Amino acid sequence: MLAVLTQAGNASSVHREGRRARAEIEAARESLARLVKTQPKNVYFTSGATEALNLALTPELELDGNKTPFDVLLVSAGEHAGVLQGHRFPATAIEKLPLTTAGVLDLAALDAALARHAGQRVLLALQAANNETGVVQPVAEAAARVHAAGGALVCDAVQAAGKAACDFAALGTDILVLSAHKIGGPQGAGALCFANGRHHIADTIVRGGGQERGLRAGTENVAAIAGFAAAVEGVAEAGASEIARLARLRDRLERDVLVSAPDVVSFGANVARLPNTANFAVPGVGAEVLLMALDLEGVAVSSGSACSSGKVKRSHVLEAMGVPSALAEGAIRVSLGWSSEEDDVDMFRIAFAKAVETIRSKRVKPAA
Ligand code: PLP
Secondary structure, eight states: OHHHHTOOOOTTOOSHHHHHHHHHHHHHHHHHHHHHTSOGGGEEEESSHHHHHHHHOSTTEEETTBOOOOOEEEEETTOOHHHHTTOOSOGGGEEEEOBOTTSOBOHHHHHHHHHHTTTSOEEEEOOSBOTTTOBBOOHHHHHHHHHHTTOEEEEEOTTTTTTSOOSHHHHOOSEEEEEGGGTTSOTTOEEEEESSSOEEESSOSSOSSOTGGGTSOSOOOHHHHHHHHHHHHHHHHHHHHHHHHHHHHHHHHHHHHHHHOTTOEESSTTSOBOTTEEEEEOTTOOHHHHHHHHHHTTOOOEESEEOTTSSEEOOHHHHHTTOOHHHHTTOEEEEOOTTOOHHHHHHHHHHHHHHHHHHHHHSOOOOO
16 A cells, blocks of 8 residues: 555556556456455445545435335334435435344344335345444345345445455455454445446435446546555465454453442343444443543543544444433443554453442442
């Protein structure tokens, strides 16, 4: 990525520098295609997953040569804002599907919605794994149901990439969306990937010079795309051993939390979830206070849902799981990644124990 930053070529130019930039992009497209198991020509680079989701979630999406517009968008209640706010369907055409208390899409509710919309063309947006709880979603099962009803599925695989199954063969989805910065790549690069070649989007968003075969105009961010590909190669190389390493670190972290706060409540921990995510609340300990106390110790964690203003916002995911709001307000999310080590987990254990003790000792005791 750093080498590409020093090269000036525009990938649309025919001179040598341009051809070199083009070669970088096409090599990156091949890396992405290998990861998700599709053809390189089915991969489009965007500025991130949010843009890719905005682009895909339109009634005008054409798949398998089918030009009939989608009538209905079903979304799971735990989707990222890039889906919930980013789709381009009219408000009357959206239906939110509930999560179970474990944080998994309720497949019975999906069946009921598909039956209600029989005769209509349905698009389902379902993430591969949730960004707050790490809970893995039943994408293959949902895809089978949606396809049987003549519909299609868009899967936000941003969190699952490198940490769980994330390819067309395993997930059975029609579209996969990825983001570079969740797998160690740069911020500001994403991909929209199709399972097969017969696709089109008439109402594209970024229009202009026809780059990315007309789906996403604008001079390509070659360095970011090269960084994205490097991260994809890293993920592919690390494979299952990295997943096992992360799970060991996360499980240790959760055991440490239990020692300093035996009354801790974990969310999403009883079902299949990503190896790098822990989401929990300590009753009576607010997320904001805990976050700040940990930050002072050099530990960076998130609340259930950090909104762009930096304020702690109520988590729509925990709400959809039926977690009482008093408890949900204390939820913090600890994410581990490729650079996390045993030392980091040690540092967290010490900082967390200190923070909980300090916060609890300052709490006003109820009158006897
Ligand atoms: N989807 C999920 C599940 C995410 O966690 C994120 C980012 O946090 C996004 C989409 C948005 O990705 P980007 O930041 O590339 O727009």
